[in-house]
Amino acid sequence: MEITIDRNSRTPIYRQIVDRIHEMITSGALPPGFSLPPERRLADALGVNRTTVLTAYRDLKGTGLIDAHVGRGTIVAEQSSATIERSTDSSPLAWSQLFRDRASRTRDPLIRDLLELTERPDVIVLSAGLPAPEHLPHELLGELTTELVRDIGPALIQYGPTEGLSSLRRSLSRWLLTRGHRTSPADLMILSGSQQGLDLTARVFLDPGDTVVVEAPTYIGALEVFRTARVRLLEVPTDAEGMRTDVLADLLERHRPKLIYTLPTFQNPSGTVMSLERRRHLLELAIRHRVPVLEDDPYGELRYSGEPIPSLKALDRTGHVIHLSTFSKTLMPGLRIGYMIAPRPAMQQFVLAKQTIDLHSNTLGQWILDRILRNDLLEPRLAVLRKVYASRRDALETALAAHRDVDISWKSPAGGFYLWCKLPRSVERTRLVASAASAGVSFLPGWTSFAEEPDENFVRLSFSFADEKQLEEGANRFAIAVQHAASSTRKAVQQETGTPTIV
């Protein structure tokens, strides 16, 4: 592969790399399936920063010419746009010109790449928020389905109401009472996973140019929804007590956001819990400034120590809070069933939006959850899961702490799925991705969880999916990857003065 860089050109270096690779793919010089050099090697060979090559590869990935996957190399796409357009000479349809305005489309395949790991047994997954497979109740699913086939009959798989089955909304509202939520079934809508609640909120509330307040860091799936909605994101920092509501107060004086988005309990990714005092302060601010609060609470039931704190929705006396939650972390993620609690005027709009998005959420999954709630099967399960995940958290912490030579620090979380770890700035982030991939361990790079480029160097390590043995091995692999990324970063800096070259 021949690439020559012209350092005197006004074309940025990453752009020169993009153009040259693009040319070689469309000309057929690089055939589908061809492995591109790892970012590190190409950067070393060209004498440029790794970030430059990373940017070029991301750009090419965006055009569909190359594919890159967690733990695999970067290859020329099997049937890249260019290949297709060439193969249909009679009628080239220039798809890329037909897509809508780039800013309105999702561009980062991060979530997709994380989910793809569910079909990859060769990598130790510390990246994704997947529940422990050994503790998924598939046998219970079998038993309940047999019961339901007998008791419910064809309605089990018929179309159902957009809001969700009446039966589930009744059983759910009864269960929610035990969590301090006084809701009637009409305050509830069943979602196709709580991710859908984020998307619905964007659809109902957000016009391009609106402002949304998010925590720094925050959930990557929410960031992507908000970005696609083309809103302006205002970050509020978090500390050990969660969102800094003093900073929020200042922001609300100066801006008029459409929405405040928060994950107050076992925050994803930081693991922090917003204190009761902060929760009250947040609600006061929302009331004073007339801003609705979107509370995302997938992990609230998974507390391993300390006393539960009421959710924002449970504290909400004035109808300012829209609450999202899910059974994906505690029961069966594959059913894709979450729920929303919302004030009626908002709920009406959410229902209208959902009907055209997917008509309704799958009924079989709803009946299964209904049966689990009615037969009181959730609580004993939660008790088991809290023990399982507390042990896994401890196992990962112990294994990481054993690597005294590696500079990784974190605050032990009282619940949830994640360790939020700080690394030295000297660890170059794109190099860490590559070295972890070669070591056979996946993690979530911390910068993906910020609306704006963070100053510090974080990674999120999940302890939910891998078992204790795998976590130990995963921690070892990760520690090696960090060491490698740190040391080779120093080497790379020395080489940055290298000359243009042919790889």
Place this chain on the structure above:
Amino acid sequence: MEITIDRNSRTPIYRQIVDRIHEMITSGALPPGFSLPPERRLADALGVNRTTVLTAYRDLKGTGLIDAHVGRGTIVAEQSSATIERSTDSSPLAWSQLFRDRASRTRDPLIRDLLELTERPDVIVLSAGLPAPEHLPHELLGELTTELVRDIGPALIQYGPTEGLSSLRRSLSRWLLTRGHRTSPADLMILSGSQQGLDLTARVFLDPGDTVVVEAPTYIGALEVFRTARVRLLEVPTDAEGMRTDVLADLLERHRPKLIYTLPTFQNPSGTVMSLERRRHLLELAIRHRVPVLEDDPYGELRYSGEPIPSLKALDRTGHVIHLSTFSKTLMPGLRIGYMIAPRPAMQQFVLAKQTIDLHSNTLGQWILDRILRNDLLEPRLAVLRKVYASRRDALETALAAHRDVDISWKSPAGGFYLWCKLPRSVERTRLVASAASAGVSFLPGWTSFAEEPDENFVRLSFSFADEKQLEEGANRFAIAVQHAASSTRKAVQQETGTPTIV
């Protein structure tokens, strides 16, 4: 309830009605649950056209102040926006001011109302495209789930890939070969029902102000998606051979649409099949004008007479067609599993969009379909369903034809779920909704299926859900409703000169 109309006012009459009812609800004069008079009675009492009252009620429904449901009356909403805002004096959150621009939101609860009928045993449902409950394979579902629990284990309910399970995409691509679709698994994405494919298409392709070509009539769920995307809709008329491609040719000379949306096979609602010649012409036009075609094909397998015609996608040699289909009409709608076949450059964008919308479609449903395809259970089932629905079609046609005194005409469809019936213009459409509701039968008003107000008077009657006995009774009820609406329309016209009044 006191309403006075000022005919000399510059405020339109419907608006005067809206304002007065709004005032009475927010002041508490009309409490939650209060039944508003039927449109007919209020119109008669005020001496105005029923359409005027219908418009006023729709407007009030849009604000959440009143609720109206198929087969029920119109009532003051249990907890209307106004009530909520009053009950939280300390902090009125004016939700309606926070929602996004009205044009970007879905406003018509039609689909939701149709789906709600799945929980209403008292109405004979001729309105919705629900499959026959007696023939839903719930027992098969039970057996397959038991097998899958044993064979697949926890992966049955774990998170899965955004594109869909590899296993299902492989079995689906093999099955599609038998339908003339040469696809690899990478050309397929599993959807949460084919409705999601419409929504994804809007997300990936449509900016406000774009133009989309649709058939007249067309599927209501697509119209609602396109309207929410704020595109301009261009209608192409249909005849016995489907979309009039000669008219399309003219349109494409004058406009530059982003997309052509078509349901070529057993079109919803008209039941027509696009001829092979028209299909070829449509593809030629798409190639010449470089416009992608969105082919929606939920009913293609349900042919009761005549020979199958290849789908547009099967005829597509140049990668211009995006194809949507589903197993909701033939297997289990409640699983919410559909699929998309798309050219790679478009597919990449669809996957990126889907990851943030619902992460992926439910895995349990995907495994069940995978097993059905692998065990060759679909074909024998289709054979049964074709007989069942052909008999139901015949039963409805026979029952309607028996009412010689009622002027209803239709062309017998060779497949699908619907009779598309023409009624005399003298049958007032809003009155027909009311008289059918009192008679205990539901239907889909034809005007809902057009992008622009149609000249003629159509209704869509579904023969899929009700059994033959119910269809006969449903046809009788519907015929009575038509007679009533026709005769009372004449009376109403005479009364239109009535004076302002107090009801």
